[in-house]
Amino acid sequence: MTRSWRTARVACSPRCRTTRPRSRARRASGPPIARPRRPTSATTTRAVADAAAASYADRLLAALVDAGVHDVVVCPGSRSQALALAAARLAREDRLALHVRIDERSAGFLAVGLARETRAPVAIVVTSGTAVAELHPAMLEAHHADVPLIAITADRPPELQGIRSNQTTMQPGIFAHAARAVVVALADAEATPEADAVRIVTEALGAEGAREPGPVQLDVGFRDPLSGGDAHAHTPVDRVVAMPRETHAIAPEPGTVVVAGADAGPAASALAIDLGAPLVAEPSSSARFGPNLVVPDVVASELADEVRRVVVVGHPTLTRVVTRLVRRDDVEVVVAGRRGLENVRGTVVEGDLVVEGEPGEWARAWVGRWVQASRRLLDADMAPIPGADLARDRYARAVLEDARRPVTRAMLARAVWEHTWPHDRLVLGASRLIRVLDRTVGGKPITVHANRGLAGIDGTVSTAIGVALAHDRAGGRGVTRALMGDLTLLHDVGGFHVPADEPRPRLQIVVGNDGGGTIFDDLEVAGTADVRDFARVQRTPQSVDLASLAAAYGWQHVLVEDRAGLERALTRAASCLVEVRLAE
Numbered sequence: 385m386t387r388s389w390r391t392a393r394v395a396c397s398p399r400c401r402t403t404r405p406r407s408r409a410r411r412a413s414g415p416p417i418a419r420p421r422r423p424t425s426a427t428t429t430r431a432v433a434d435a436a437a438a439s440y441a442d443r444l445l446a447a448l449v450d451a452g453v454h455d456v457v458v459c460p461g462s463r464s465q466a467l468a469l470a471a472a473r474l475a476r477e478d479r480l481a482l483h484v485r486i487d488e489r490s491a492g493f494l495a496v497g498l499a500r501e502t503r504a505p506v507a508i509v510v511t512s513g514t515a516v517a518e519l520h521p522a523m524l525e526a527h528h529a530d531v532p533l534i535a536i537t538a539d540r541p542p543e544l545q546g547i548r549s550n551q552t553t554m555q556p557g558i559f560a561h562a563a564r565a566v567v568v569a570l571a572d573a574e575a576t577p578e579a580d581a582v583r584i585v586t587e588a589l590g591a592e593g594a595r596e597p598g599p600v601q602l603d604v605g606f607r608d609p610l611s612g613g614d615a616h617a618h619t620p621v622d623r624v625v626a627m628p629r630e631t632h633a634i635a636p637e638p639g640t641v642v643v644a645g646a647d648a649g650p651a652a653s654a655l656a657i658d659l660g661a662p663l664v665a666e667p668s669s670s671a672r673f674g675p676n677l678v679v680p681d682v683v684a685s686e687l688a689d690e691v692r693r694v695v696v697v698g699h700p701t702l703t704r705v706v707t708r709l710v711r712r713d714d715v716e717v718v719v720a721g722r723r724g725l726e727n728v729r730g731t732v733v734e735g736d737l738v739v740e741g742e743p744g745e746w747a748r749a750w751v752g753r754w755v756q757a758s759r760r761l762l763d764a765d766m767a768p769i770p771g772a773d774l775a776r777d778r779y780a781r782a783v784l785e786d787a788r789r790p791v792t793r794a795m796l797a798r799a800v801w802e803h804t805w806p807h808d809r810l811v812l813g814a815s816r817l818i819r820v821l822d823r824t825v826g827g828k829p830i831t832v833h834a835n836r837g838l839a840g841i842d843g844t845v846s847t848a849i850g851v852a853l854a855h856d857r858a859g860g861r862g863v864t865r866a867l868m869g870d871l872t873l874l875h876d877v878g879g880f881h882v883p884a885d886e887p888r889p890r891l892q893i894v895v896g897n898d899g900g901g902t903i904f905d906d907l908e909v910a911g912t913a914d915v916r917d918f919a920r921v922q923r924t925p926q927s928v929d930l931a932s933l934a935a936a937y938g939w940q941h942v943l944v945e946d947r948a949g950l951e952r953a954l955t956r957a958a959s960c961l962v963e964v965r966l967a968e
């Protein structure tokens with residue numbers, strides 16, 4: 385790959401597999417992004433060269449703030465020191481919120497959480513080498529879930545490339561098709577950091593051409609001295625605003641079902657009403673409420689035979705019955721999505737759907753049958769009220785016994801959902817619990833975050849901390865709760881590390897501890913593989929002492945072994961790790 389070391393923009397379509405830095409001649413035909421005028425300077429050429437790294441970093445960070453970035457996550461490193469110090473200075477001046485993390489993988493997911501909750505682009509500063517690669521999981525998740533992340537990767541200058549310099553690799557384009565754009569810059573006297581800032585924020589927000597937001601990379605080569613000197617003034621730039629999404633008309637039709645997957649947003653509930661359609665809304669859709677809501681298992685009933693059209697909003701990932709419905713040849717599928725959406729069957733409309741026309745008489749009966757079937761399924765699933773058939777003297781004992789019952793997965797999922805309200809936030813890990821929750825809870829207008837872009841079990845603690853920090857800062861009265869299994873928690877143990885001088889968010893991390901990954905018990909392989917082999921390589925048992933782990937990171941640990949303990953734990957206000965020992 386040839387590299388052009390003036391700021392060269394690589395525009396990547398979401399499907400693009402390789403990144404191609406454009407030559408200067410080709411750059412001229414790129415999209416017209418206003419370049420601010422360079423500030424005039426009275427310093428000598430030599431002085432400019434000496435301060436080039438610090439100057440670029442100071443001006444870049446200040447321009448990013450102007451353009452709309454508030455949260456900056458910094459990981460330590462030498463090559464990136466000018467960027468880190470510039471961020472620290474702006475944080476001292478209260479111009480941005482600085483989050484310092486040691487592990488870049490956790491830092492990336494912290495940024496995902498912050499960006500999800502604030503809906504603003506979040507920058508992450510890392511040094512060269514493997515530090516850059518550690519961001520890959522978060523960048524992939526951000527690509528598939530349309531989250532605006534800005535990875536600023538410090539690099540060696542061109543003369544130190546290709547000669548086996550320490551900590552040097554091919555960084556531009558390292559995120560392949562996951563980066564919506566790659567901007568390559570060199571921090572020298574010719575650099576244009578303000579223009580680079582505007583460009584990457586524009587790309588991250590998809591502000592040009594009204595695309596969806598997504599992750600971008602700014603790779604900056606720094607020469608010695610890597611920092612030093614007074615703060616450098618920047619030329620102010622305008623805030624970059626995302627373009628409104630396009631809208632497309634859709635008419636009500638008999639036999640329609642609305643499927644709201646992850647990040648569909650609350651509007652999907654109204655869409656179902658306006659279309660006269662039942663609503664199958666995953667918990668991670670934030671649309672699981674309203675009169676048309678049904679549990680996903682209804683899709684497995686004979687009612688599904690009457691479905692003629694499925695309107696998909698967001699990214700459905702949780703139930704096979706829904707996937708099967710969307711794949712049926714005799715069903716028309718309309719997907720409200722974005723350009724370059726991968727793995728989709730059906731007609732993709734780029735933007736939001738707006739209903740034109742009124743549903744006919746048929747709608748009432750159609751939705752009614754689905755809602756009744758859903759109620760029957762939920763009722764059948766509910767545990768009977770303890771002691772309801774007993775005389776009063778034995779009733780109290782029955783209730784007490786019930787309180788001492790061990791906690792099941794369904795009980796835990798229901799309890800977390802019941803204790804969470806619209807002013808709270810819920811973060812769901814990719815454990816079995818999110819699927820159990822999908823099958824067992826009713827409707828509630830709750831804002832839910834889940835990394836369902838790629839449904840990884842990585843980065844969940846960090847994502848939850850990012851969501852909670854942003855929610856607290858916005859004056860949210862509630863608490864953020866994160867629900868996950870034990871392996872998901874252990875995957876991101878490093879995420880528990882919050883520096884002592886940074887705020888600890890109001891966050892309850894609720895872990896359903898069943899000693900391994902039992903999600904695989906539901907798969908065919910559980911019935912076909914050797915029992916011991918299955919346990920060893922699929923379930924991967926663990927017996928980590930979570931109380932000691934929490935203590936090591938300075939988190940309170942609350943152990944829950946029965947139903948009453950669960951109720952008590954979920955009403956605590958303090959940040960803590962709630963370990964729920966699961967009975968099944």
Ligand SMILES: Cc1ncc(C[n+]2csc(CCOP(=O)(O)OP(=O)(O)O)c2C)c(N)n1
Nearest residue numbers: 815816840841869870871872900901902903
């Ligand atoms: C990064 C990543 N690695 C592996 C997987 C595959 N995977 C999906 S769920 C799971 C186990 C989850 O275990 P746990 O969080 O304890 O939840 P449980 O299944 O016990 O409910 C694994 C390994 C994944 N989704 N993401």
